[in-house]
Amino acid sequence: MPYIVDFTNVSTMGLESSPVAEALAGLRANEARYFKNKYQHPFTVVPVVESRETLDYVNRILKEERDIEFAAKPLQTSRFQVDNIRFAYVFYEDGLVVNVMYTVDDPKKRAIGFKLSEGMEVPKELEGTFKFATQKSKLAGTIRGSFFVIRGEY
Numbered sequence: 001m002p003y004i005v006d007f008t009n010v011s012t013m014g015l016e017s018s019p020v021a022e023a024l025a026g027l028r029a030n031e032a033r034y035f036k037n038k039y040q041h042p043f044t045v046v047p048v049v050e051s052r053e054t055l056d057y058v059n060r061i062l063k064e065e066r067d068i069e070f071a072a073k074p075l076q077t078s079r080f081q082v083d084n085i086r087f088a089y090v091f092y093e094d095g096l097v098v099n100v101m102y103t104v105d106d107p108k109k110r111a112i113g114f115k116l117s118e119g120m121e122v123p124k125e126l127e128g129t130f131k132f133a134t135q136k137s138k139l140a141g142t143i144r145g146s147f148f149v150i151r152g153e154y
Contacts, residue, residue, distance in 0.1 A: 001050070003076075005032035005043045010139060014047060014076050020095040023117035026140035027097055028076075031089070033139065039082040045091065051077040058090050058100055061112060061154050068125050072096055085109075095120030102154065110150040118142050 003013055007029040012021040015028070032043035048055055054077040062068040072092040079088045081104075088100040095117030103109040114126060118141035122132065130146040137143055 002044045002046050005029055005045060007033040007036065007139060014045065015091065015093075017073075018075065018093045018095060018117075020117045020119045023119050023141055024091060024095050024097075026137065027095075027115060027117050027143060028091060030137045030139045030143070031097070031099075035082070041080065041082050043078060044080070045076040045078045045089070047076055048074045048090075051079070054079040054088050055090060057154070058088050058098055058112075061100060061150060061152075062098070064152060065112070065150060066129075066148060070096065070098075070123060070125055072123065094123065096123055100150070100154075102150065107153075111147045112150060113145060113147040116144040 005028055010025050010029045012025040015021045015024050018024050035041045035043045055074055070092060072094040074090050074092050076091040077089060084104045086102040086104065090098045097115040099113045101111050114130065116122065116132065132144040132146045135143045135145060
């Protein structure tokens, strides 16, 4: 069942099994606030069992571009388009958030981003390969993030 993320009343709905559920919920709310403020678009998530297609899409890009496969359990996804940009998100139980930003008409503006919830370790799949910048958020605390450019067509 779809859930529109509320960034004023942060909820751990769907993320309860995460050891960093509060921080992950804050990170999810931070994304919701961004899309509401920038695009006037509601950020909606669905359980992975209802969105295998989105998970498969993100996994395919990760595998083909960088041979990355995460061991962590995926909990929720989100997939939508605003303007000419397609977005896909996967929220993992360990606190990791993976997002795809894929512009429809500009292959130079396509990337996969990784965001780490406060309190989680860098996943072993990303250790030593990516440098993480930090950002402060009222909703999510300290967020560590990194990304890579997508070169293929998806």
